[in-house]
Amino acid sequence: MFDAKMTRRTFATTMGVGALAALAGCGGGASEGAGDDSVKIEMVTDTGGVNDQSFNQLAWAGMQQLEADNGWEVSYIESKQDADYATNLDKAYDDGADLIWGIGFAMAEAVNNAAEQNDDVQFALIDGTNDNGAENLTGVLFKAQEPSFAVGYIAARVSKSGKVGFVGGMSSETIQQFEYGFYAGIEYANAEQGTKVEYQGQYAESFGDAAKGKSIAQKMIKNGCDVLYHAAGGTGVGMLEACNDAGVWSIGVDQDQAVLFPDYKTIITSALKKVDEAVVNVSNGIIDGSIVGGDNIILGAAEDAIGIAPTHDVLDTINADLYDETLALIEKIKSGDIVVPDTKATLDEFVAGL
């Protein structure tokens, strides 16, 4: 149909429109710091924008806390599309920032490049690694397996049918950390309680296909699962919806999704990555010199950078002690008594050792 009519001229016009749209990438609001200190921190969001109700928003909350605590000048730039990352990082550099945050795995390559090109400014990156060893870049990663372990424990304790499920986004090392942690948490609960809760997992191979997330959840519910957990972004929204439809417990991810979706009464807890606290702590560390760039920081329970959602009203109606017991479990992770597996090999080892 349209390829036949897509003449060279229309193609050129189309590309022209695209280029214009790319140029129209956008600067965001700045909030003026009133402090006497001249430290200036700027963050660049990925395409989710600063109010994405996810990690960008949490990062910005951390920035605002830095402003309140230290009187630093903080601001953000929103990226409207992938092509904006490099431009926005350059803009942050031109603004004279002392520290520039790139938020989200999608920005990893752009931040790595920017750090190499502008070696007189510090960069930090959420959910991405310092790939080329740039001296002025700190990659900040989270041990996603640890909060997943905690919610896996909760899932196994809550399940009446003896079956729980996990819906993954794209199968990658990062998302598998959620899966392995969750699985380990279930097995830990099984060993502790003498139960035999089974695990089912499936990947949607998409972070944006809500219908697919809903379908996978429906299948798991049909198979008898009565607690579902996801690490699947927009695909996971479909899972939460399916659980709400069927009256089956669900577990949110990254942030407190029971607060985010107050209408879903079936969300019992969420596995948290405390991006806001990471931004505060790492920024403080970089500015005062206790964190030197050039490496990656992996944050987990030991740094209080992960946890489970503070909202536990629904959970309390099922088992009033479970919330506190899970917090105690996180303490064990923190103290190193439990080392949560994050790969298939360590998982097998962990399960065998229970």
Next chain:
Amino acid sequence: MFANLILLIGITLMYSTPLIFGALGGVISERSGVTNIGIEGMMVIGAVAAATTSYFTGNPWIGFLAAGACGALVALLHAVASVSFAADQTVSGVAINMLAPGLALFACRRFFDGAAMSPIAPKLPKILGESGLAGTPFANLNVNVTTVIALLFTAIMWFVLYKTKWGLRVRAVGEHPAAADTLGIDVYKVRYCCVLLSGMLAGFGGASMTIAIIAQFTQTAISGHGFIAMAAVIFGKWTPFGAYGACLLFGFTQALVIMLGGGDFVVPSQILSMLPYAMTIIVLILFVGRSVAPKADGVPYVKGSR
């Protein structure tokens, strides 16, 4: 086994519904001779309009109608550019696809204090009520009411296109607008109507995602559905039931992927995820045969020109 079959059917119907609306929109527009690759964008607008209106009015049916109206409004842009001003229809469609996601996000942020997704909005009912058949093996057959509306619209469009005078005119305009013009048919009026209808249907498609399958607008709610719907138009040889069948097939393969995945199967999920697309190509090549577009599809009509 039986429960699996029911689930397979349920997922197929759920998955294909937004696509069917989009594809019907494509059929009506292209039958009148206007290529509409802006279906995706119109669906996005419908998606945000549905969730927003349903949230604020508390009535999902008003949300559904608003989605149709907003979809038609965006389609009006396409109609003005490609019918009145004889602009290149592909470019106009691409422009709408670029404009719509930005506009949708802007609207969402405007209405919901800068949030990139809407709160949970009231949903359209299911055909047997919210908990009809719950707990029985048939629970997954309690489909969204949009699934039935989609089938109804397909039948209506088939009837209108092939059994009414107006339908004959639409097809005439799509095949040979100059001939239709000499017989006293107002080519512009017919095309305007069809493009607006197309936008309305695409808007309904967006609504059937954000107030039926899920209950909120997210940036990824509509991601590529419009393009799959366009493929379904061609696959279905520009007929309403052809497009309907193509969408069902796509939904079925997706359901198959979901049913096959997750177990102890050796097939990696990445490979499985290709199945719907691979299957579409194979069926297209082997079973569908030559698919011929309406003759004047994509050609702007300028009165008096030959």
